Amino acid sequence: MNQFALLHITDSEYCFPVSENEIVIRLRTAKNDIERAYIIYESKYVIGNSQQKLQMKKELSGELYDYYSIRLKLEDTRLAYVFYLYDGKEYYYFSEDGATLTYDFTKGFYNFFQYPYINSADILKKEEWLSQASFYQIFIDRFCMADGNKDKNYINLKWGDIPNAKSFAGGDLKGIISKLEYIKSLGCDALYLTPIFKSPSNHKYDIVDYFEVDPNFGDETDLTNLVKELHNRGMKLVLDAVFNHVSELNDKFQDVISKGKESEYYDWFVIKGDYPCASPLNYEVFAGCTxxxxxxxSNVQVQDYLISIATYYIREFDIDGWRLDVSDEISHDFWRRFRKEIKAAKESAVIIGENWHNASNYLRGDQYDSIMNYAFTKAALDYFAYGQLDAQGMANKLNDILARNTDTVNDMMLNLLDSHDTDRFFSEVHEDRKKLKAALALLYLFPGAPSIFYGTECYTVGGYDPDCRRCMDFAKDKEDTLNDYIKQLADIRKKCSFQFSGTHIFASEDKKLFCLKRQGRNGDVMLYINESESIGKEKDIQVAPGDFRLFVCGGEVL
Ligand code: ARE
Incomplete structure (x- = not known):
């Protein structure tokens, strides 16, 4: 047995409660190294009297490691346990002392692993609506303009022309409201909007006033109506919280510019000098943008201020959650307070971080519920677009990504193929429609919630920001869109009602097919994708190169 590969950490993605009397235990081993894994456990105060031994299941299999897991139902949650592993030759015990051939239970579990007690406040609750949702992401300026009364002098881009970083096309909240039936017809039941508050830019990530809806987009009445119209349709709204930085035009920063250290807001920013200076730059900014x-x-007053904004929109407008801009550069201390206040204002409100990398430290139940799953995006690009992963590599990669987080978090991940910050996925696959369809099937059937960027359904193309933010083309002939296809995928998700357990991702024996199996509460799916150059087979299923096949409850649907 490869002992170097063994890993188990209590109170982490390797050991987490899912209810007041249930806990999931995971163990990492070297890939294909052991034949069987068991857990031996009992209550830590009755050691030696009532041990139970249960076999664990190999649930995930990555590039270098396998991950065994088991869900235990406990009467006493003061849990003590060791692993018992068979490599085909020997049996080993694995405890905090490492792997040993013997283990003396009569001496008590001095070196057992333990989860001392499940306190209900420490359980990350799965927000069921998030795990079942299908998201539609909108970059507002480019989606739809319907406000006939607003001042349109700011508009400098003819609808449909290619945008640059300074383009304003005129999209607004009334435009979104006018298209809610359309969005619903795609099977989407949640919206994620890029920022809506007062700001001089088209993207509005440089906010001047958090308490005002940008006049180009509408006003508070439009926001109220948007939420009302969404909720009437059983849909949800997630807004963008830009709390890492602010616009230089914001009154608090302006106060520091004029009063320097005398300003009551001086410590609200990170400045290395008496006054902020853009050249040479002496204050912290986002990515070099002065x-x-x-x-x-880290400043408690700043925390209070930003939290008051977040709770204001929940209490006054009943929004359903926040997506957190540049969340990985903001203090954990802030996010811990933020979570408590958000959940107190509305328990079902969700918190979705924008961390492009492994964020398991933020996803333990005390900070966010979810993140934008750019690791999934990258895997999808490497497999479908760049030829960096074959079927086995893709299966390994997705298993490793799932192993980063708890089952609960995996069910709430916001999965995406592209966004306002990336090239359009369709352009990355050189406008290959079959690839886009296969990738969408994977997106909709992977654990978590799918999010499509507006225009995906009508094959919108575009390179990196700002090109990925082209105007929505509603005039496109419906025959030539993915509208019905996306709706079908969303319906399958809804009908089957998936949850993380029951997910199996693997490559066919001939290594040609990427295979995804999901067992839902009301149905199963089986997806086979062939990105290789020749026919692939898995049991009696054959898939042509460049093609994919999808079965729901045993019947082929696509
Ligand atoms: C503007 C121009 C761009 C230009 C840029 C730099 O439009 O053409 O390249 O300035 O001068 C917003 C706007 C952007 C704008 C930017 C600056 O939407 O259009 O760009 O403000 O004014 C990292 C961050 C991540 C961030 C991405 C973009 O970690 O938080 O970069 N994403 C959010 C939003 C953006 C937004 C901002 C942050 C700022 O979603 O839309 O930009 O509020 C790796 C790294 C990641 C990195 C990622 C992408 O994975 O690890 O950290 O993300 O690559 O680069």
Whole structure:
């Protein structure tokens, strides 16, 4: 047995409660190294009297490691346990002392692993609506304009022309409201909007006033109506919380510019000098952008202020959650307070971080519920677009990504193929429609919630920001869109009602097919994708190169 590969960490993605009397235990081993894994466990105060031994299941299999897991139902949650592993030759015990050939239970579990007690406040609750949702992401300026009364002098882009970083096309909240039936007809039941608050830019990530809806987009009445119209249709709204930085035009930063250290807001920013200076730059900003000074989120007053904004929109407008901009550069201390206040304002409100990398430290139940799953995006690009992964590599990669987080978090991940911050996926696959369809099937059937960027359904193309933010083309002939296809995928998700357990991702024996199996509460799916150059087979299923096949409850649907 490869002992170097063994890993188990209590109170992490390797050991997490899912209810007041249930806990999931995971163990990492070297890939294909052991034949069987068991857990031996009992209550830590009755050691030696009532041990139970249960076999664990190999649930995930990555590039280098396998991950065994088991869900235990406990009467006493003061859990003590060791692993018992068979490699085909020997049996080993694995405890905090490492792997040993013997283990003396009569001496008590001095070196057992333990989860001392399940406190209900420490359980990350699965927000059921998030795990079952299908998201539609909108970059507002480019989606739809319907406000006939607003001042349109700011518009400098003819609808449909290619945008640049300074383009304004005129999209607004009334435009979104006018298209809610359309969005619903795609099977989408949640919206994620890029920022809506007062700001000089088209993207509005440099906010001047958080308490005002940008006049280009509408006003508070439009926001109220948007939420009302969404909720009437059983749909949800997630807004963008830009709390890492602010616009240089914000009154608090302006106060520091004029009063320097005398300003009551001086410590709200991170400045190395008496006054903020853009050249040479002496204050912290987002990614070198001097017009985006960074908030000092370690400052309690800043925390209070930003949290008051987040709870205001929940209490006054009943929004359903926040997506957190540049969340990985903001203090954990802030996010811990943020979560408590958000959940107190509305328990079902969700918190979705924008961390492009492994964020398991933020996803333990005390900070966010979910993140934008750019690791999934990258895997999808490497497999479908760049030829960096074959079927086995893709299966390994997705298993490793799932192993980063708890089952609960995996069910709430916001999965995406592209966004306002990436090239359009359709352009990355050189406008290959079959690839886009296969990737969408994977997106909709992978654990978590799918999010499509507006226009995906009508094959919108575009490179990196700002090109990925082209105007929505509603005039496109419906025959030439993916509208019905996307609706069909969303319906399958809804009908089957998936949850993380029951997910199996693997490559066919001939290594040609990427295979995804999901067992839902009301039905199963089986997806086979062939990105290789020749026919692939898995049991009696054959898939042509460049093709894919999808079965729901045993019947082929696509
Ligand atoms: C503007 C121009 C761009 C230009 C840029 C730099 O439009 O053409 O390249 O300035 O001067 C917003 C706007 C952007 C705008 C930017 C600056 O939407 O259009 O760009 O403000 O004014 C990292 C961050 C991540 C961030 C991405 C973009 O970690 O948080 O970069 N995403 C959010 C939003 C953006 C938004 C901002 C942040 C700022 O979603 O839309 O930009 O509020 C790796 C790294 C990641 C990195 C990622 C992508 O994975 O690890 O950290 O993300 O690559 O680069």
């Amino acid at each position: 017009y985006m000074p960074k908030w000092n989120t």
